[in-house]
Amino acid sequence: MTVINARSVDEALTALRDHPRARLLQGGTDLMVEVNLQRTSVQDVIALRQVSELRRWHVDEQSRAVRIGAGVPYAELERNPLALHLPALAQAARTVGSPQIRAAGSLGGNLGTCSPAGDGLPVLSAMDAVVHLRSATDSRDVSIHDFMLGVKRSARRPDELIVAVTLPLLDGFQGYAKVGTRNAMVISVASACLIHDASEGSIRLAYGAVAPTVVRARNAERWLAANAPLRGRPVFDRALASEFGRRAAEECAPIDDHRSTARYRRHAVAVLAERLLLQASGYGASREHTT
Amino acid sequence: MSGENAGNEFFRLTVNGIDHDVRDAWVGESLLYVLRERLGLPGTKGACEQGECGSCTVLMDGEAVCACLVMAASAVDSEIVTVEGLSTDGEPTDVQNTFVAAGGVQCGFCTPGLIVAVHHLLDRTPNPTDLEIREAISGNICRCTGYGRIFEAVRLARDARLAGG
Numbered sequence A: 001m002t003v004i005n006a007r008s009v010d011e012a013l014t015a016l017r018d019h020p021r022a023r024l025l026q027g028g029t030d031l032m033v034e035v036n037l038q039r040t041s042v043q044d045v046i047a048l049r050q051v052s053e054l055r056r057w058h059v060d061e062q063s064r065a066v067r068i069g070a071g072v073p074y075a076e077l078e079r080n081p082l083a084l085h086l087p088a089l090a091q092a093a094r095t096v097g098s099p100q101i102r103a104a105g106s107l108g109g110n111l112g113t114c115s116p117a118g119d120g121l122p123v124l125s126a127m128d129a130v131v132h133l134r135s136a137t138d139s140r141d142v143s144i145h146d147f148m149l150g151v152k153r154s155a156r157r158p159d160e161l162i163v164a165v166t167l168p169l170l171d172g173f174q175g176y177a178k179v180g181t182r183n184a185m186v187i188s189v190a191s192a193c194l195i196h197d198a199s200e201g202s203i204r205l206a207y208g209a210v211a212p213t214v215v216r217a218r219n220a221e222r223w224l225a226a227n228a229p230l231r232g233r234p235v236f237d238r239a240l241a242s243e244f245g246r247r248a249a250e251e252c253a254p255i256d257d258h259r260s261t262a263r264y265r266r267h268a269v270a271v272l273a274e275r276l277l278l279q280a281s282g283y284g285a286s287r288e289h290t291t
Numbered sequence B: 001m002s003g004e005n006a007g008n009e010f011f012r013l014t015v016n017g018i019d020h021d022v023r024d025a026w027v028g029e030s031l032l033y034v035l036r037e038r039l040g041l042p043g044t045k046g047a048c049e050q051g052e053c054g055s056c057t058v059l060m061d062g063e064a065v066c067a068c069l070v071m072a073a074s075a076v077d078s079e080i081v082t083v084e085g086l087s088t089d090g091e092p093t094d095v096q097n098t099f100v101a102a103g104g105v106q107c108g109f110c111t112p113g114l115i116v117a118v119h120h121l122l123d124r125t126p127n128p129t130d131l132e133i134r135e136a137i138s139g140n141i142c143r144c145t146g147y148g149r150i151f152e153a154v155r156l157a158r159d160a161r162l163a164g165g
């Protein structure tokens, strides 16, 4: 029955090996709620606050990717310079809780909890992020699509630490939008992330809180690719955007719960997808490309 | 220091510049509980204990966080500042004074958390816009005032600091 304050990833992994039932603690904004409300009885806790490796991020220009440590707080994701590299992630980060929550909460915790309403997760999904996992004995990279298995279920083994995630640096519009009952401090009723990869010529849409995990609207994405040119700076009209939204909504599997109804969530997904596609339309046309 | 130093029996916290030994806490005890019940610092308030109300706001290594969501035993080696530690001379701070002057305090339960959040804002952003003020206190709930006088108190403190007061 101890709280172990790990000072490095290696120390955390050794502790995790020696205390297989230990809970990992980063910002505590999910775990401490469970503890305070006594939904969980903690045995051992491995606190990651002091692990500076988990608080770092860096841009690899060569591979055109950003690697973000699992413990980087939302407060840093929402600001420049990270916000310039990953605008949708910054938008998602800004919608999380309150300044107090964003000063503590992290992507690693969002992944660890793996709620379908986690605001970071649609962005990771739409960007085909890779999750880096390590244990005392091995390490592996898991695609975000294979990581999320169900409501609060992930592919992480109990002896594994989420070390970082890698996201690509892309040219093109990125947006995140969320529906909730008010602006601050709200768990999403439905959310969507749209990413345009201008050089590859693809548009990807992921949505949150409308299925057991965050999911991609693969059929709607394919339909769009077949019906509109997507390279460079595509322009989309209202009819196309609205059909895209309608198709995206067909792909989700929302439920009725205390936050909303399935019917409203389906409608919200259609509106969010349509709106994001219209925002992507002609994006960047008024600006000079510098890179 | 090695990793396995913070058992639940004993750990040391630095609060308002003073080291405190904490004994007999149970695993998972929140910083809010330790501050109020073990260290005799009841200025930090607790209501929801789930991060929603902000009445427990403290500074931890310079960041405003909810003390109810900090596991106390993990806060070793951090600088914690509570509402009791904001004043350096025992007199109310400028922000505390403008809260009084503007009538931003009614029952007062939300006040300590707001005072900490506003100090944090003005120390980082000396000239915040109304939107920045709203954003900075969006994690602090007040049942009484309707926020109008709280905004006024923040603007007064901002303007006084800008005027060099």
Ligand SMILES: Cc1cc2nc3c(=O)[nH]c(=O)nc-3n(C[C@H](O)[C@H](O)[C@H](O)COP(=O)(O)OP(=O)(O)OC[C@H]3O[C@@H](n4cnc5c(N)ncnc54)[C@H](O)[C@@H]3O)c2cc1C
Residues within 6 Å of the ligand: A023, A024, A025, A026, A027, A028, A029, A030, A031, A032, A033, A048, A070, A071, A095, A096, A097, A098, A101, A104, A105, A106, A107, A108, A109, A110, A111, A112, A113, A117, A118, A119, A120, A156, A160, A161, A162, A163, A185, A186, A187, A188, B050, B051, B052
């Ligand atoms: C008032 C309030 C409002 C909130 N609003 C939102 C919101 O708007 N949107 C949203 O998405 N979330 C919200 N949350 C939930 C929470 O803030 C997020 O899920 C956050 O990302 C959790 O991060 P954390 O670092 O605090 O996680 P912690 O609470 O420290 O950990 C969460 C889980 O992940 C595990 N974990 C943590 N780090 C690792 C790691 N490196 N490797 C493996 N497992 C790990 C922990 O063991 C635990 O099970 C809110 C929470 C509160 C209290």
Ligand code: FES
Residues within 6 Å of the ligand: B045, B046, B047, B048, B049, B050, B051, B052, B053, B054, B055, B056, B057, B066, B067, B068, B069
């Ligand atoms: S008691 Fe901590 S936020 Fe309400």
Ligand code: FES
Residues within 6 Å of the ligand: B104, B105, B106, B107, B108, B109, B110, B111, B141, B142, B143, B144, B145
């Ligand atoms: S003055 Fe009563 S809650 Fe704010």
